[in-house]
Amino acid sequence: MKLRRLRIENFKRFREPLTIDGFADGLNLFAAPNESGKSTVAEAIRAAFFERHRSGSVEHLRPWGDATATPTVELEFDIGATQYRLTKAFLGRKRCELVIAGQAPLDGAAAEDHLASLLGFKFPGKGASAPEHMGVPGLLWIRQGTSHELADAVFHAADHLRHVLGESLGDLTSSSGDAVMNAVEAARNELLTPATGNPRGEYAASLQRKAEIADDLSSLSRDIEAYRSSVDRLATSRRDHLRDEQECPWAGVRKEHQAALARLDEAQGLEARQTTELATLHQWRTQTASLRSELEAFARDEVAVTTRKQAVQQTVAAETAAQVEVEAWERRHREALTHDTQARQQLERVRAVAAREELTRTAGDLNTSLGALNETVARAREERTRWARLQSEAEALTIAPVDLKKLKELSESLRDVIVRLDAVATTLEFDLTDGRSLRVGDDTVTGHGRRTVVSRTEIQIDGVGRIAVSPGGADINALAAQRDSMTAERDALLQKLAVATVAEAEERARQGVQRGQEAKASAKVLEVLAPKGVDALEADLVARTARAAEVRKSLGALPPPIATDETLPDLAAAQAHAMRTASALEAATTALNEARVAVGKAQSDHATARQELAAAEATVLDTLRVQRVATARQGFSDAQTQEAAAQQRVDDIGTNLKSVNLALLRQDVERFARSAQQLEDAHERRRQEITRLEVELETKGALGLEEQRAERERELEAATRRADELTRRAAALDHLLGLLREKRSALARRLRAPLQKHLDHYLGILFPGAHIEVADDLSPGAITRNGPRGPESGGFEELSVGTREQMGIVARLAYADLLQEAGRPTLLILDDALVNTDDERLGQMKRVLYDAAERHQVLIFTCHPGAWRDIGVAARSVKQLDTRVG
Amino acid sequence: MALRLLHSADWQIGRIYSQFEPDDAAALFEARFHVVERLATLATERGVDAVLVAGDVFDAQTVSDKTIRRLFNAMQGFAGPWVLMPGNHDAALAESVWTRAYRLGAVPQNVLTCLDPAPRVIGDRFAVLPAPLVQRHTHGDLTEWFAGAPTPEGLPRIGLAHGCVQGVLPEGIDSTNPIATNRGATARLDYLALGDWHGSKRIDERTWYAGTPETDRFKANDSGQALLVSIAGAGAVPSVEEVRTGRYRWHQMDAMLAVPSDIEEVLRTLVECGSDDVVQVRLSGVSDLNGQRRLQHGVEKARARVRALVHESHGLRLEPTEEDIAALHADGYVGEVLQQLRGEQSGPQAERARDALVILAQMLDDASDRPAADSPVASV
Structure with a gap:
């Protein structure tokens, strides 16, 4: 379909007629700013086709403010080689005319319906046309801002598209395929879960029932098996019971038991006799032993006499030996005593000699020292007297150096004061008539003289009166006072020192020092003579004198020396000898004493032995005892005989007992008793078992187990048949559904292949390498593109608005191709269709559109002329056209 | 005496x-x-x-x-x-x-x-x-x-x-x-x-x-x-x-199907069975979907009539014919599934494939408004 010319009048903003012609076969670009009427142009085309000319719902087509105008659209277009002219007037003078080249023109609704079937759209029953009526043109004519909304548009055009596809593919579709498939799916889903294909519903129930019956059946089979084995056991038990009833196997064993019991009794009698005989033997043995010990006691008495006699003899010999030893020791004692006495005497004499020699020497020494000591004492006494005298003299003469020095200083100072006083004093010179006197002060002066007055002095002249002299000078009074005090002090000191003058004092001091030195020398001499003092010296002297007297006395007391003294041994030898003899004597004395004690003991033993012998002899010789011994001997002999006899009997029984094993006999008895008991018990148990089995089988038999089982088997077979049937049906349905889906899907793919081809064509320009699936509803489905991390897949609705916009146009172009191939008219109108597309994509889209325009007429309305500068055609302005026509 | x-x-x-x-x-x-x-x-x-x-x-x-x-x-x-x-x-x-x-x-x-x-x-x-x-x-x-x-x-x-x-x-x-x-x-x-x-x-x-x-x-x-x-x-x-003396007759029917008339034979035998018959039907061999449906139909009818009936057809391989597919409107991808299942009957999961095939045929039958299997049966 190619639009050739368009004219509108009284149409919305175009009150004046607007004519656009010169439409190109391919791209037509209309660029105009907003509100300049380019959308009105697009709307006029839509209204001319979609709205009935009689419609009352198109008031909006009128120019603003003119309620009487008749909006008119005139269109000239070609479809194939046929030329059409459509004139449509709304509202006022309603009119519709379609002129078809070479055919009779069509009027009114007929013209409208012809166009609708030609282009593939519908009219609403009433009111304004809505998207659901617009069909193919609704898909291909994109209104402002709707290019990304594809699904609805495709849906409304679907019938036409399908028809086109169906036509192109012939009669491959199934007349009732989907209905059959739905029925198969429903039937399949009754038996299997849709997702996992597990049994459900009746199928699951039948499997369940089969399993339950099989369980019941195996339980019944077990019961029957048990029943059968009980029957077998009953048969066996009855047979065995009957056999035992007849044979009574326990009776024989009972007999054996009796015999064993008798054997045991016999053996047990033998044992009792042995016990008795053993007791007898024991009694005789005791008797023998008792008599034997009695006889032994008698024998011991006789032995005792002999023993005692020997003891007496031994004690006699011991006594004699002791006596001999005493004598020997007495002799030796005497000799030792003599030796000892002699040695002591000799020692005395040796000691006396030594003492004398010692005393003599001491006395000599003492005399010598006494002489020297006497002399020393005398000199010491003399010297001490001299020292005492010197000492006292020195003390008497001594003046303290301090006093002496002070005295000298006082004398010197006084002399100076007196000199100075004299110098200043008033001198009174007298030359008095003799006998005349006057009194100066208190002194009576006579004659001639001179006097110095240092203080107010009254001169009394008798009869004359008194003259007062007061010396002049400033310090005469002080000096006078100084002189007086010093004089007094010197005089006091002199008096203290007991000297008259200073010179005398110095002399005395010198003498004192000399005497002191002499005393010191004397003290040194005395020190040498008597270091501990004279008194000690004197005491020593007294002591030594006394000792000398003692020594002399001792000497006098000593015996006089004799001639043999020269031959005596020295003191040490004499002492050693004396000690040896004393020791020998002591030893001899001890031995002698011991020997004497031994003699006493031997005598005592002898006496005791004799007494004991006498007692023993008395016992043995008793007449009663002799009789008792005889009796005992006889009894012992008898008892021995009896014991031997008893032993013999015991041995005999023992031999017999050895030949019978009592333990075995007892075991025999027990064994036979038990065996009989067990046989009887077993018999009884079997009888009870038979009763029990009979009751059990009677009870169980009434249950009709095998009949039940047969019935169960029948049920199982039925259930199995049913389950198998359903299993097969489910498998068949599942398989069938799979096949139907597979074939349908393959068919759908084949059907969609042409659309897919066109989509792939445009997609290859827009997104090289991308792949898009065509969904069942023929809309674009999942799109797979090469992303930065490998292929990315997503649904159409998940794409961005921009991409959807582009895909929307691409898809529409593909539909257009498809329609065109099927010989359907196509016209593409894009009213501001790529507003959300970036420059790069817009570049690709321009290639897409340019390519599409090779086959279709494409009208592009845009408010961005700059963006479309490189589309390959010049942009036309709606206004320009307007003016051009106007 | x-x-x-x-x-x-x-x-x-x-x-x-x-x-x-x-x-x-x-x-x-x-x-x-x-x-x-x-x-x-x-x-x-x-x-x-x-x-x-x-x-x-x-x-x-x-x-x-x-x-x-x-x-x-x-x-x-x-x-x-x-x-x-x-x-x-x-x-x-x-x-x-x-x-x-x-x-x-x-x-x-x-x-x-x-x-x-x-x-x-x-x-x-x-x-x-x-x-x-x-x-x-x-x-x-x-x-x-x-x-x-x-x-x-x-x-x-x-x-x-x-x-x-x-x-x-x-x-x-x-x-x-x-x-x-x-x-x-x-x-x-x-x-x-x-x-x-x-x-x-x-x-x-x-x-x-x-x-x-x-x-x-x-x-x-x-x-x-x-x-x-x-x-x-x-x-x-x-x-x-x-x-x-016995009341019940026990029949064992082991049929190896190869040609359409085999199916007719089985169906006839089934029709003859009465209320005192105990029947075991074991089918093997090959059948088209239409035949399978008719067998199934016949077995179910007999089951309601006889004393007891055991039916096994695990060994029966299904071969859908063009007519089957057309009759079932098994076009498009469903047709592909049908063909694959048919092939799988020779594989290790043959039984599953066969079951799936039966189910699919049943589903298609149910999905279509036409009465199931009646017209083909009538035409034979």
Whole structure:
């Protein structure tokens, strides 16, 4: 379909007629700013086709403010080689005319319906046309801002598209395929879960029932098996019971038991006799032993006499030996005593000699020292007297150096004061008539003289009166006072020192020092003579004198020396000898004493032995005892005989007992008793078992187990048949559904292949390498593109608005191709269709559109002329056209 | 006057038929009591001296008390002596269905149960030598003692045994419980009444299997009968008459389908089946969808008519024809599925493919507004 010319009048903003012609076969670009009427142009085309000319719902087509105008659209277009002219007037003078080249023109609704079937759209029953009526043109004519909304548009055009596809593919579709498939799916889903294909519903129930019956059946089979084995056991038990009833196997064993019991009794009698005989033997043995010990006691008495006699003899010999030893020791004692006495005497004499020699020497020494000591004492006494005298003299003469020095200083100072006083004093010179006197002060002066007055002095002249002299000078009074005090002090000191003058004092001091030195020398001499003092010296002297007297006395007391003294041994030898003899004597004395004690003991033993012998002899010789011994001997002999006899009997029984094993006999008895008991018990148990089995089988038999089982088997077979049937049906349905889906899907793919081809064509320009699936509803489905991390897949609705916009146009172009191939008219109108597309994509889209325009007429309305500068055609302005026509 | 006996065996009272639906199984269970009633009537009508039952009176030892009572009730129609003997199913064990029957007091006076191998004289007319099973399985010949057993002079010697006559019956049939081939002759028997083999069968002129009086399996030729035995006197050759007693006829239909007329044959046979028929239909071979539908239709119709019907067609391969496909409107991808399933019938999952094919055909049938399968059937 190619639009050739368009004219509108009284149409919305175009009150004046607007004519656009010169439409190109391919791209037509209309660029105009907003509100300049380019959308009105697009709307006029839509209204001319979609709205009935009689419609009352198109008031909006009128120019603003003119309620009487008749909006008119005139269109000239070609479809194939046929030329059409459509004139449509709304509202006022309603009119519709379609002129078809070479055919009779069509009027009114007929013209409208012809166009609708030609282009593939519908009219609403009433009111304004809505998207659901617009069909193919609704898909291909994109209104402002709707290019990304594809699904609805495709849906409304679907019938036409399908028809086109169906036509192109012939009669491959199934007349009732989907209905059959739905029925198969429903039937399949009754038996299997849709997702996992597990049994459900009746199928699951039948499997369940089969399993339950099989369980019941195996339980019944077990019961029957048990029943059968009980029957077998009953048969066996009855047979065995009957056999035992007849044979009574326990009776024989009972007999054996009796015999064993008798054997045991016999053996047990033998044992009792042995016990008795053993007791007898024991009694005789005791008797023998008792008599034997009695006889032994008698024998011991006789032995005792002999023993005692020997003891007496031994004690006699011991006594004699002791006596001999005493004598020997007495002799030796005497000799030792003599030796000892002699040695002591000799020692005395040796000691006396030594003492004398010692005393003599001491006395000599003492005399010598006494002489020297006497002399020393005398000199010491003399010297001490001299020292005492010197000492006292020195003390008497001594003046303290301090006093002496002070005295000298006082004398010197006084002399100076007196000199100075004299110098200043008033001198009174007298030359008095003799006998005349006057009194100066208190002194009576006579004659001639001179006097110095240092203080107010009254001169009394008798009869004359008194003259007062007061010396002049400033310090005469002080000096006078100084002189007086010093004089007094010197005089006091002199008096203290007991000297008259200073010179005398110095002399005395010198003498004192000399005497002191002499005393010191004397003290040194005395020190040498008597270091501990004279008194000690004197005491020593007294002591030594006394000792000398003692020594002399001792000497006098000593015996006089004799001639043999020269031959005596020295003191040490004499002492050693004396000690040896004393020791020998002591030893001899001890031995002698011991020997004497031994003699006493031997005598005592002898006496005791004799007494004991006498007692023993008395016992043995008793007449009663002799009789008792005889009796005992006889009894012992008898008892021995009896014991031997008893032993013999015991041995005999023992031999017999050895030949019978009592333990075995007892075991025999027990064994036979038990065996009989067990046989009887077993018999009884079997009888009870038979009763029990009979009751059990009677009870169980009434249950009709095998009949039940047969019935169960029948049920199982039925259930199995049913389950198998359903299993097969489910498998068949599942398989069938799979096949139907597979074939349908393959068919759908084949059907969609042409659309897919066109989509792939445009997609290859827009997104090289991308792949898009065509969904069942023929809309674009999942799109797979090469992303930065490998292929990315997503649904159409998940794409961005921009991409959807582009895909929307691409898809529409593909539909257009498809329609065109099927010989359907196509016209593409894009009213501001790529507003959300970036420059790069817009570049690709321009290639897409340019390519599409090779086959279709494409009208592009845009408010961005700059963006479309490189589309390959010049942009036309709606206004320009307007003016051009106007 | 000749001795007249009614020889029966293998009543299998209490048998339950697991392969059938519950109502059919119940009817067949009942049938075994009814046939005993008919035997009693027969015995009375023919005035026999005794009815001999050669083993397997009961199908199991532990049938219900009710079953035991019902059996003896069913025997009331004949007041003469009934000689019952245990077989391998109801052996005279220490505790058995027999001891229970006696304990229940269900056994009437005129019923003689041979629970031990000892000769008995029945009504001064004949001596019976029974060989009852007293264990579940016996590997020795229980009839050996017959030869050495004396019976009253002049009375016919009638043997009664249950087991497998050696070398006569097919191999593997109850080969336990053997019976010597010439037992009748060696034991000087006038007649040896046998049980265990469910079809009537003559072994020799004096030795017969009676077979079960009411058929209980598909593979049992000449079953559902009893034998009327007439013996003129001791030593005389008995005359034996086979009398039909069973109600139900068991048919086994194994059809290998190859051409359309095979289907017609099967359908015709099915149409002929009536309410006393027990039918097993096993189909194999090849059929088109239309044929399969018709077979199915025919089987379902027969199922409603006969006593019991078992149908197996797993072995049948479906080959949809162009007509099938056209009739089913199996165009487009559904047609492709149909073709694939047809091919899969030769593969490892043939059965599944066949089932799927049947289902698909059914679904298509249901989906179309036209009445299913009627017009093609009518046109043939």
